[in-house]
Amino acid sequence: MALPLPPGLTPPEVAFLCEMELVTVIPRQRLESLELLGGPTAALFPPHRSNIPLWLALLLKRQRRANISPPPWLTPTSLSAILEFEIEHSKEAFSPPPRLAPSAGSNNTSPPFLLSATSDAPPEALPYHWLELGEILLEAAPDDFEEPDQVRRLMRDLREVRTAKLRAGVAVLDAGGGVKMNGVGGMEVAEGRAFIGGVIDGLRKIGASREQARREREAEERDNGYAGTAEDDEDEMDL
């Protein structure tokens, strides 16, 4: 193998991307706006809250220059509501991702442009980086949570439930079929990619000869002019 790494992102890479997310901090010291490649950061004036990238917030937190205010979905109330939804109301699907603001323009429809970890993020949905962000905040700023242990426990439960769902998803897979993965987070994708891809590949190999036969039959029917045109159009869409 030429590449030592499997396709896709490794967990450290996903976590690195997550550090681009904006979080809300409560500064303890003044800090002028920094001119960075990604644009200027918000100036910090205690006691006003500002949104700054997670990596900067972690740095300031470590130097005790700021406190991080956890996003609203990372609270026991929200997490237990989401967990209940995952267990009780949608046995197969994942809880839906945060809804896009109706006013969202074309360039702020995805993280980090879509604010999903600031204090005004929607409380009722898990954003794309929920797992990484939660883990990092729980480790870096446990004293900024009201009930860190309970949040930690709920995060673990959520992860268990969702991993089990992701695994159960392969049972309904088909060589050409799919499983609905709306609302699956970045770390979960990174974790499941190798396995799910492997299963689909295996099914494709087993079904290859049948697929071949089907193609040939269809080509034949098309040549003979049997098949309806509507059906043909549909098949081409699938490709």
Next chain:
Amino acid sequence: MKQGGKVELPLWLGEMLAVSQGPTPLLTLDLPTSLSPRVLNALKADPRTVDLRALAAHFYALGARMLELFEEEEVGDVLSETFKQRAAVLADQAHNPRGAMGEGADFLRGLDEQERRLFRAAHDSAKAVRTWMAENKTRR
């Protein structure tokens, strides 16, 4: 080889003789014993208890190859259903570190090559996430 007799040949040789040019093929192929009706019935009953490795180290690859040679709709169905069901069990075992000890050991021994690769992939990615979480704890 006598006419009308049955012999076991390597797949490549049997295949070549079966599709060789000529007015009549030199021989006709049967499904290999690892895809015999008895095995298929066992797979239909419970895919998880069959030791695929004992049947053929590359069970699914062999199956896919045979499906190219034979028009066996049912074999294909059984194979993909088996693969799916076993993949789900395999994922559970891969995520569960103590799975390799107790009751899972027999199942893991019976995986064919393709399933072993899958197990390794699932196990490695689960481990990578665990490693990241552990590092996250020590770093902050």
